[in-house]
Amino acid sequence: MRVLLTKEQYPQKSTFCNLKTKSGFVLEDVENSAIHGTIDTPVVSFGLKNGFVTANKNRYFLYEETDKTKLKATSRYVWAHPKKSDDLIEWNGQKYPGSILCICENDTFSIINVLDSEIYVMSVLYCESCIDWDIEVQKTFAIMVRTYLVFRVIESRTQAKAGTRKWYDIKCTNAHQTYRGIHNHPKLEKATQKTSGLIITWGKKPIDARYDICCGGVKPNLLEGVANFEKAPYLARTQACTFCSKAKAFSWETIYPQKMFEEKIRSEFPKKKARGNLVSVSVSRTDKAGAVKEITIKWQKDTLKISGKKMYSLFKKIKSSLYDAFLDDRGIHFVGKGFGHHLGLCQWGAKEMVRQGYSYRDVLAFYYPHTSLMRLEIVSPASERN
Numbered sequence: 001m002r003v004l005l006t007k008e009q010y011p012q013k014s015t016f017c018n019l020k021t022k023s024g025f026v027l028e029d030v031e032n033s034a035i036h037g038t039i040d041t042p043v044v045s046f047g048l049k050n051g052f053v054t055a056n057k058n059r060y061f062l063y064e065e066t067d068k069t070k071l072k073a074t075s076r077y078v079w080a081h082p083k084k085s086d087d088l089i090e091w092n093g094q095k096y097p098g099s100i101l102c103i104c105e106n107d108t109f110s111i112i113n114v115l116d117s118e119i120y121v122m123s124v125l126y127c128e129s130c131i132d133w134d135i136e137v138q139k140t141f142a143i144m145v146r147t148y149l150v151f152r153v154i155e156s157r158t159q160a161k162a163g164t165r166k167w168y169d170i171k172c173t174n175a176h177q178t179y180r181g182i183h184n185h186p187k188l189e190k191a192t193q194k195t196s197g198l199i200i201t202w203g204k205k206p207i208d209a210r211y212d213i214c215c216g217g218v219k220p221n222l223l224e225g226v227a228n229f230e231k232a233p234y235l236a237r238t239q240a241c242t243f244c245s246k247a248k249a250f251s252w253e254t255i256y257p258q259k260m261f262e263e264k265i266r267s268e269f270p271k272k273k274a275r276g277n278l279v280s281v282s283v284s285r286t287d288k289a290g291a292v293k294e295i296t297i298k299w300q301k302d303t304l305k306i307s308g309k310k311m312y313s314l315f316k317k318i319k320s321s322l323y324d325a326f327l328d329d330r331g332i333h334f335v336g337k338g339f340g341h342h343l344g345l346c347q348w349g350a351k352e353m354v355r356q357g358y359s360y361r362d363v364l365a366f367y368y369p370h371t372s373l374m375r376l377e378i379v380s381p382a383s384e385r386n
Contacts (some may be wrong), residue, residue: 019080020043024042080102123179124149127180128177135194136354137351144345147206152170197375198376211345211367217241221237222289223287223289243348247349252337265297276301280326283296292311295325321338
């Protein structure tokens, strides 16, 4: 499977990234494996020149298998493998297993990690879970993380078959799942191994296994505009989660200084009038679940209405869509419940369910109703070439 580590516009500087490994690198043209070469030094600096990938500032670093004296220009797509397959690759302060793809395409340069799916699951657990939580919780999360991965892989490969070439399957940020290279821990390794290949399915297909830190006790089926419940009925849970009510993440409050708040609003909406002193900030519309759909900001002479989604993106201290807002002498207050998007599995709720004696199967059945578990055959990373 393939994880996008970064994707940026063509940099003006010649060097885009430095990769390190103990044994040196084997470099290979993605579209023609007969064209390859080696870098014996432990560091290779990739960059761009005239739209082509360069290695150590040299565009012509690959040999053709049939004539090893004949140098070939690299394409825009280059594999970087450690000369010793079990060596790790270091990039940007993190260590990565497997191989790295360097892709120069459509005015962007992408770095992609190709690795074994089970190593990925274990490494994501390190970022998305709390290590000191019970092994049964980790097993629950391992199945969830693996399912979300498989769902994304199938989506990516389906797009490719339809003619939309996509080099990666999943992003390394919380836009999908947080992955910061390989992380070994005995408990996480055990949880991954004990659930190896297990995924959550609906209609014999992997589900879109969404999850958040704390759901805030919401009934997801009442949320508006967050998911297609006809295609994903397992996300439309009708029973409220009460297991997270004592979690630290269940309730929150944050205050923005009035000056900072107004400057942010005015810079984001420069064409909107905001005359006079700020009078009030309030929630003007919610959905049936209580999630904010609209915020109204009033000045002495003007009024501005902003969607709840826009407010969430502008003010990073707002942790969920379940909140109230008001203005007082200290600033603009946001007082809310939950941490995340309120869909799928509630991580703090899952922790409490396990504490009460529920198994990982019970937890998954509660948060993803009407689903079942299936076991996949684990495919080796070598098949990524196909």
